[in-house]
Amino acid sequence: MPHTASASAPAPVSDRDLSVADFDFVLPPELIAQHPAPERSGSRLLDGSGPQPVDRAFRDFPALLQAGDLLVFNDTKVIKARLYGAKATGGAVEALVERVLPGPDCEVWAHLRASKSPKAGSLVRFGHGGGEAGGDGFDAEVLGRCGPDDGLFRLRLPSDPFALLDRFGHVPLPPYITHADSAEDERRYQTVFAAKPGAVAAPTASLHFDEAVLAELAARGVQRASVTLHVGAGTFQPVRVDKIAEHKMHSEWFEVPADTMAAIERTHTAGGRVIAVGTTTLRALESAALGGALQAGARETDIFITPGFSFRVVDALLTNFHLPKSTLLMLVSAFAGFEPVRALYAHAVAQGYRFFSYGDAMWLTRLSAPRVRD
Known part of the structure; x- marks a missing residue:
């Protein structure tokens, strides 16, 4: 990432070209958010959807969407694991x-x-x-x-x-959050729409949403749907191989309801965008479409999304900032492009964005290549 290659270097195009070191970057420790913003929607939003990064407030997010877009959330609930x-x-x-x-x-x-x-x-x-x-x-x-x-x-x-x-039990705060869990964490390390218990880590991109933002989205004609993916502790496990193509992902349980599948099909047919709120939602949706067409139902996934992956479902992604050398940083690089994500992370560090679970958010659109259709 920011310190590992020059801006003029050609971007690798597949995981065969990439090592874990390609996804390293220098992050000042003070940028690791230890507590949430005072208000859920009070965080910052780095808009990476255009040719140049734009610094926004998260409350601006509804204005980036349009009637007919579909937001898909992960409705898992964090257990005191x-x-x-x-x-x-x-x-x-x-x-x-x-x-x-x-x-x-x-x-x-x-x-x-x-x-x-x-x-x-x-x-x-x-x-x-x-x-x-x-x-x-x-x-x-x-x-x-x-x-x-x-x-x-x-x-x-x-x-x-x-x-x-x-x-x-205690709230299973990530290893980079150094304080013991508190009543604040019990409330804020949980989405406002958490419904199905089973996760040991929060779907953190959804932590920015409050009732006011959800109401504004609805008023703009933005639709909502949900999947369930119970996030496991493996989301924080380091990649222990040099070549990322050799890494084996942990397995997680997910479910895509039939009504969510139908909403996605309606959205694409009408020309709207399917927007994954968080990498866990994206992993669930793309896992459900690995066989070609999107399939509803519940199953396990160990999908590992790296540069070169062909996306079938998701058009845009709202996500937090991820750990250096992590599989989630590899996922967003696959979605929005290795070099663009490298530049966005460098911008975020330079501008003092807050990182990781309690940090700020980033808005990305899929690389210009069209979704794969079967």
Whole structure:
């Protein structure tokens, strides 16, 4: 990114040409937002849709849209997925629940941090000592690892996992936010339309929307639809290979409802734009169209979108600023162009934009190549 290549260098066109170092950039630590803006829509918006960047306020966003456009949101709800506890030996354990499994077995998959990993069949006591709210906690049985090379553990909880997490858990703030979670985080690390619990990270581009902005969008004739993608902790995992084509993505569950698919088809038929609010929404929509036509339904995705990817659904993207060397920075570079995104990030750093989950937003349109049609 800004410091890795000269402006005159030709832009790589596919992931075969790119290494992780191509997506590095220097970010002053003070630009990493530790708290949200006082008001949801009070953040800044970098408009990267034209030949030159334009600095705007997020409240300007509705004016960039037109009647007949379709905004697609991710309606996932962040669960209080971080737990603190101890093994029977007294050793401290920190858990980050990655997924709550369906069914009556009260099983979850979780990342565990401990001086020594607990053994299968052992119990971990969560919810006592660590700032948890009320009660003496609960015992979780360690069932084993999810796979021989998997960093996740299977845990069985004594009752409904969502209820236990809501009572004893903590907001799973990203690793670059350094303060302990607070009542502010419980409210603001959640969208105003969050509906379906299951995410361990917020769909952060949606955090900028408040009721006033949503009302103005509706008044302008902008339509709304939703998908669900439960964001996993893998969204923060670094890419550990040099060539990005060798990277394997984590898997996440998503659903595209039939009415959302129908809304997208109507929008494109009428000449409107389908706008993904956030990279999680974009990943869900493009995953649902990998077979050609967009397919409604629920399934898993490990889609890895890098430069050279052929987009089938999304025309424009609202997104926050992403970590250096991250898969999400690779995704936005695929969508809007490697060199344009490089320049936009350099501009954002120079102009003091606030970065990452609680930071500012960026507005992008797809590269000039048309959407793939089958």
